[in-house]
Amino acid sequence: MTSSTTATLRPAAGQAANVQLKYRSQAVAKPYFMAAIGLFVGQIIFGLVMGLQYVIGDFLFPEIPFNVARMVHTNLLIVWLLFGFMGAGYYLIPEESERELHSPKLAMIAFWVFLVAGALTIVGYLAVPYATLARITGNDFLPTMGREFLEQPTITKAGIVVVALTFLYNLSMTVLKGRKTTISMVMMLGLWGLAIFFLFSFYNPHNLVLDKYFWWWVVHLWVEGVWELIMGAMLAFVLVKVTGVDREVVEKWLYVIIAMTLITGIIGTGHHYFWIGTPGYWQVFGSAFSALEPIPFFMMTMFAFNMVNKRRREHPNKAAVLWALGTGVMSFLGAGVWGFLHTLAPVNYLTHGTQITASHGHMAFYGAYAMVVITMISYAMPLLRGREANSNRSQVVEMWSFWLMTIAMVFITLFLTAAGILQVWMQRMGDHPLSFMATQDQLSFFYWLREAAGVVFFAGLLLYIVSFFVRGDARD
Amino acid sequence: MQTKDLAAGTVRTVPGDLAMWFFILAELAVFGLFFAIYGVVRARQPALFAAGQAGLSRLSALGNTLLLIAGSGTMAAAVQDFAAGRSRRGTRWLLATLLCGGGFLLLKGAEFGGHLAAGITLSSNDFWMFYLALAGFHYLHVVLGMVIIAAVYRAARQGRYDAANHAGVETAAAYWHMVDLVWLVLFALVYVAR
Amino acid sequence: MSTRFTKSTARNIFYGGAVFFFLLFVALTFDTVQALPKRDNRANLTEQVVRGKKLWETNNCIGCHTLLGEGAYFAPELGNVYQRRGPDFIKAWIKAQPTGVPGRRQMPNFHLTDSQLDDLVAFLKYSSEINTNHWPPNIEG
Known part of the structure; x- marks a missing residue:
């Protein structure tokens, strides 16, 4: 391993316990990453429960009704991705800024606050009826609960804001006092945007149309806006590290890609404003702009492959490179292609609120956000554990987990797409449409297949965790 | 440099900065989709669109077209002068371009003011929705183009461009020509084609 | 001369484009809020x-x-x-x-x-x- 000694050998000031870390305070990222993976497991377990409820309707009823399982499934997803983003922030901002984190202690306090608040919220979902949870958490004072993805009690939302602010304060102080790079600026812009747009979750007007309109300011401007900045920065950071390509090249492409993201994505919000009471012109604006949303994802894919092809070093962490390339491909397929499939108003008229939406949601979230967080973890975790890369055996296991999860997700998406097409055909087209439930009965074959693919995904996830415990020789 | 390369038959490159060309292509794609959707909807409601188009002033639009074509001409002249090292003259051409753009904004603004006074909004009907969306969106692009040219003008006054280094002027020119091009299509499609 | 492609231009386009389209989004939002009472x-x-x-x-x-x-x-x-x-x-x-x-x-x-x-x-x-x-x-x- 000749070329593997370059990146990480400058020791931190003072007596560094871990020679792989440039700055000791980067170590706070480790618990964040571990929490992220733990919550990911929880998310998938509840996904499997829901998948079964789709075909065995009374499974776990009344203990875990579907709405509770779904709330846990989606909220765990958001929370584990936030843990991943925060861990990534704590890891990459000190390294980019070339200085220790402003306050590692604050980062650890925020970690425990966030973890405990998150766990209590999930326990609340599972332990008491939702209406009771709303009452005991004082939802009456500022009603924000009961809207998709924003089901958290108002006090949990306030807690998220507090944690986000300490996190942003900590990182911003670090950046301000240190070197300012494109990667750190884009990361910070994305994270600040994340916090700012979350504030719209506190706005819950009685008017349903206004409620829905600004609900999307959280949801869309997160996942098709500022989160893509975070994703781009994380991917760029890992690519700089593992390919050794000139930072200047990576950074200018990063700017072009995220420029395309916001140029298409901001007005692209309009593709959610077709049928919720908003004026008809959104069908034109939404269709035209969101039709171009695949472009930045395509560029990101090309970017990742180009950088790896032009690599100036052979980084020993092959698994991280695989995840980085996978992120490019899967985000393009999931967010780009599957998003485009139903983004034009005349198509969306038929597919809106069907399994087509679900299929897109699954692959897009996995391909863009789950995978970029795993890319970061895959790159940083060995370093946090004191080695440049995991042993070959461990990496082989990790790559198996990559393929199992990714292929399983492709099949989940395909089966849900098939279900969605049939649903549209039976329920919304023709002179004798079936009712919703009669249609659902017809789709159970595909729901079974989706559940089977989900089990494979879960196996892949377990294998991913196993890869952390596979030893083997330090290198090859 | 650009022309020298071409003359020498070496590498063909785009004028200005490649990053701007990504932006230009995205903008053209958006406008292209808008125009295509306009065409489809117009074909379905020919009477409505004919009535709406009859209510537009071709004279004002013709004036705007001439202003933008003149603006493209002055911008091209500016690029040539900077390339030839005549920075002072080039700077004056930039100012002339800004004046052409300003004339467009005034004339088109007066037209919009008339619509507004007549109570026309994006929600009036399909024709006015498309007309206001397309023309308004383009109007904002003229504003953006002028902001870019104003920035270049400021840099030029500070003497930051010369024959060897005037990519900023070329980059701004590329964007400005795109804005002009979109207007020509818009003019033909919305004002002329009946 | 190879194609010119600078980070500063890319950065300017990112910030300019983001502000431009966000302002457009705000303007459309304003129009939508005005139009909603009828819908x-x-x-x-x-x-x-x-x-x-x-x-x-x-x-x-x-x-x-x-x-x-x-x-x-x-x-x-x-x-x-x-x-x-x-x-x-x-x-x-x-x-x-x-x-x-x-x-x-x-x-x-x-x-x-x-x-x-x-x-x-x-x-x-x-x-x-x-x-x-x-x-x-x-x-x-």
């Missing part, structure tokens, strides 16, 4: 509807159903359920849950009072009269 059925947004919306939220109905196509896809669309089923059926149905039929999807019983059921139905009626550009395609939602 969003706010004339019928009574106290009862407000209470119904809160019941809708605090019982997490969106966790299974869709409303104007948004939500979970496990149970029927309710944006047009008022037209599809009518007020009496809706109330009777909610009271009769869960059906307990083996293997069928189950809806919990939320123990709503009669006046709460009226509130919820009022909310669903209000929702069903929002101008949604003719969505859903048919009564089945």
Whole structure:
């Protein structure tokens, strides 16, 4: 391993316990990453429960009704991705800024606050009826609960804001006092945007149309806006590290890609404003702009492959490179292609609120956000554990987990797409449409297949965790 | 440099900065989709669109077209002068371009003011929705183009461009020509084609 | 000379483009808010509807159903359920849950009072009269 000694050998000031870390305070990222993976497991377990409820309707009823399982499934997803983003922030901002984190202690306090608040919220979902949870958490004072993805009690939302602010304060102080790079600026812009747009979750007007309109300011401007900045920065950071390509090249492409993201994505919000009471012109604006949303994802894919092809070093962490390339491909397929499939108003008229939406949601979230967080973890975790890369055996296991999860997700998406097409055909087209439930009965074959693919995904996830415990020789 | 390369038959490159060309292509794609959707909807409601188009002033639009074509001409002249090292003259051409753009904004603004006074909004009907969306969106692009040219003008006054280094002027020119091009299509499609 | 491609231009386009399109988005939002009174059925947004919306939220109905196509896809669309089923059926149905039929999807019983059921139905009626550009395609939602 000749070329593997370059990146990480400058020791931190003072007596560094871990020679792989440039700055000791980067170590706070480790618990964040571990929490992220733990919550990911929880998310998938509840996904499997829901998948079964789709075909065995009374499974776990009344203990875990579907709405509770779904709330846990989606909220765990958001929370584990936030843990991943925060861990990534704590890891990459000190390294980019070339200085220790402003306050590692604050980062650890925020970690425990966030973890405990998150766990209590999930326990609340599972332990008491939702209406009771709303009452005991004082939802009456500022009603924000009961809207998709924003089901958290108002006090949990306030807690998220507090944690986000300490996190942003900590990182911003670090950046301000240190070197300012494109990667750190884009990361910070994305994270600040994340916090700012979350504030719209506190706005819950009685008017349903206004409620829905600004609900999307959280949801869309997160996942098709500022989160893509975070994703781009994380991917760029890992690519700089593992390919050794000139930072200047990576950074200018990063700017072009995220420029395309916001140029298409901001007005692209309009593709959610077709049928919720908003004026008809959104069908034109939404269709035209969101039709171009695949472009930045395509560029990101090309970017990742180009950088790896032009690599100036052979980084020993092959698994991280695989995840980085996978992120490019899967985000393009999931967010780009599957998003485009139903983004034009005349198509969306038929597919809106069907399994087509679900299929897109699954692959897009996995391909863009789950995978970029795993890319970061895959790159940083060995370093946090004191080695440049995991042993070959461990990496082989990790790559198996990559393929199992990714292929399983492709099949989940395909089966849900098939279900969605049939649903549209039976329920919304023709002179004798079936009712919703009669249609659902017809789709159970595909729901079974989706559940089977989900089990494979879960196996892949377990294998991913196993890869952390596979030893083997330090290198090859 | 650009022309020298071409003359020498070496590498063909785009004028200005490649990053701007990504932006230009995205903008053209958006406008292209808008125009295509306009065409489809117009074909379905020919009477409505004919009535709406009859209510537009071709004279004002013709004036705007001439202003933008003149603006493209002055911008091209500016690029040539900077390339030839005549920075002072080039700077004056930039100012002339800004004046052409300003004339467009005034004339088109007066037209919009008339619509507004007549109570026309994006929600009036399909024709006015498309007309206001397309023309308004383009109007904002003229504003953006002028902001870019104003920035270049400021840099030029500070003497930051010369024959060897005037990519900023070329980059701004590329964007400005795109804005002009979109207007020509818009003019033909919305004002002329009946 | 190779193609010129600088980070500073890319950066300027990113910031300029983001600001430009965000301002456009804000302008369209302003226009939308102006246009909504004619579309969003706010004339019928009574106290009862407000209470119904809160019941809708605090019982997490969106966790299974869709409303104007948004939500979970496990149970029927309710944006047009008022037209599809009518007020009496809706109330009777909610009271009769869960059906307990083996293997069928189950809806919990939320123990709503009669006046709460009226509130919820009022909310669903209000929702069903929002101008949604003719969505859903048919009564089945």
